[in-house]
Amino acid sequence: ALNDLMLIGPYGSFVTKSERTTGFTGMAHIYNIYFVGTSVLGDFDQIVAEDCITGVPSGIDSTNSGVNVRTLVQGGNTEHQRISLSSDSGTTDFVPAFQLTITDSNSNSVTTPCIEWGANALGLSSVIDNSFSTAVINVGDGAVTYASNNLFDVEASDFVEGIISIGDKVNPGGNCPGTVLSIGADGKSVLLDASGGCHALSGEPFTVMQDYRILESFSGKQTSVTEITKIIVYSDTEIEATSGLYKIDLTFDGVSQSTSCI
Numbered sequence: 001a002l003n004d005l006m007l008i009g010p011y012g013s014f015v016t017k018s019e020r021t022t023g024f025t026g027m028a029h030i031y032n033i034y035f036v037g038t039s040v041l042g043d044f045d046q047i048v049a050e051d052c053i054t055g056v057p058s059g060i061d062s063t064n065s066g067v068n069v070r071t072l073v074q075g076g077n078t079e080h081q082r083i084s085l086s087s088d089s090g091t092t093d094f095v096p097a098f099q100l101t102i103t104d105s106n107s108n109s110v111t112t113p114c115i116e117w118g119a120n121a122l123g124l125s126s127v128i129d130n131s132f133s134t135a136v137i138n139v140g141d142g143a144v145t146y147a148s149n150n151l152f153d154v155e156a157s158d159f160v161e162g163i164i165s166i167g168d169k170v171n172p173g174g175n176c177p178g179t180v181l182s183i184g185a186d187g188k189s190v191l192l193d194a195s196g197g198c199h200a201l202s203g204e205p206f207t208v209m210q211d212y213r214i215l216e217s218f219s220g221k222q223t224s225v226t227e228i229t230k231i232i233v234y235s236d237t238e239i240e241a242t243s244g245l246y247k248i249d250l251t252f253d254g255v256s257q258s259t260s261c262i
Contacts, residue, residue, distance in 0.1 A: 002033070012037025028161040046071045068163045070136070085117055088226040093118055102128055104210065118221050124214045135205035136163050139172050140188060143202050147191065152176070152198040155189045156206050164190060169209035173200025 002013045018030040035044050049067040083100075096114035100122065103109040112127045142155030154172050156164070164170065164180060170192065171177045178194030192198060200206075231248070239245065244261025 007039065008035070009037055009039050012040050030165070068159075068161070070163055083122075087117075100124070120218050122216055124216065128214070134210060135207045137206045139200045139202055139204045139206050141202050142189070144172075144176065144198050144200050146198075150178075150193055150195045151181070152178070152192045152194055153184065153189055154192055154198065154200060154206075157188075157203075159187050160190060161187050164206075164208060170207060171209065172198075172206040173204040174207070175199045 002008050002015070003010055013033055013035050015034070016032045018028075021027045021029045023029050033047070035041075047069055049069050051067075085098075093116070095117045097117040099112050099114055101109055101111045102124070110128055112122070112124065115122060137160065138157040140155035140157045142153075145153040145155075147153050154176065156172075160183060164183070166180050166182060168180045169177070170180060170190075172192075176192065176194050176198035177196060178192035178198060180190050181193050182191045184190065233246075246262055248259045248262065250257055250259075
C-alpha cells in the first residue's frame with residue numbers, strides 16, 4: 001500500500017513483519033518500514049497512524065490497544081567529521097591535551113575525558129553509551145517493583161506495546177538504566193535487567209536510549225615540519241619608511257589571501 005502512494009513510488013519502501021505474533025499484549029504485530037526509494041532518501045518525517053472509521057473493534061479495551069509509531073533510525077547521510085592535530089615543537093605523545101563535545105538534535109551534550117595527543121582511538125562509542133535518550137512516556141503509578149537479582153518490574157503511564165520493544169535500552173526516572181527483557185501481560189509494565197539498581201517515581205520520564213553507532217579510523221602519526229619562508233627586501237636608493245610598497249600573497253589549502261601594503 002505504501003508503494004502505491006505517489007510520494008513514495010514503486011519500490012520506494014519495503015516492510016518486514018514480526019513472526020509468530022498474535023496481536024495480543026506481549027505479542028504485538030510489529031512492522032518495520034524501510035524507506036529506500038530515491039524520492040524518500042534523507043530524513044523522512046515520522047509517519048502518522050490513524051484509526052479508520054470503524055476504529056478499534058467492539059469488545060476491545062481501547063485504552064491499551066491501538067497503533068503506535070516510533071522512528072528507530074533517522075534518515076539522511078552518515079555524518080563524517082575529521083579531527084587533525086599538529087604541532088611544530090615540543091613533546092606531544094601521552095599528553096592529555098584535548099576534549100570533544102557531542103551534541104544531539106535535542107541539544108543534549110556529552111563531553112569526553114581529556115584525550116592524549118595522537119591517541120590511536122578516541123573511544124567515543126563508550127562515552128555516548130546511554131548518554132542520549134528520548135522521553136516517550138512517563139513512569140506509572142506502580143513505579144518500580146523489585147523482582148529478583150538485577151530484575152525489576154517498571155510500570156509505565158500508558159500502553160507500551162509498539163513504543164518500547166524487547167531489547168531496548170531504557171532509563172525510567174533517570175536512575176534505572178537497563179535493558180527490556182519482556183513486556184508484562186497488562187501491556188503497561190516491562191521487566192528490566194538493571195545491574196546498577198533501579199529507582200523511579202511516578203510521573204518521571206520513561207526514556208528510551210537513542211540508537212547511535214560511531215565508526216573511528218586513525219590515519220596514523222606523521223612528523224610535522226614547520227615551514228619557514230625568508231623575505232629579503234632591498235633597494236639601491238633611499239626609501240621613505242611610511243610608504244607602502246609591496247604586499248605578500250599567501251596560499252594555503254587552495255585559499256589565497258593578501259596582506260595590506262607594507
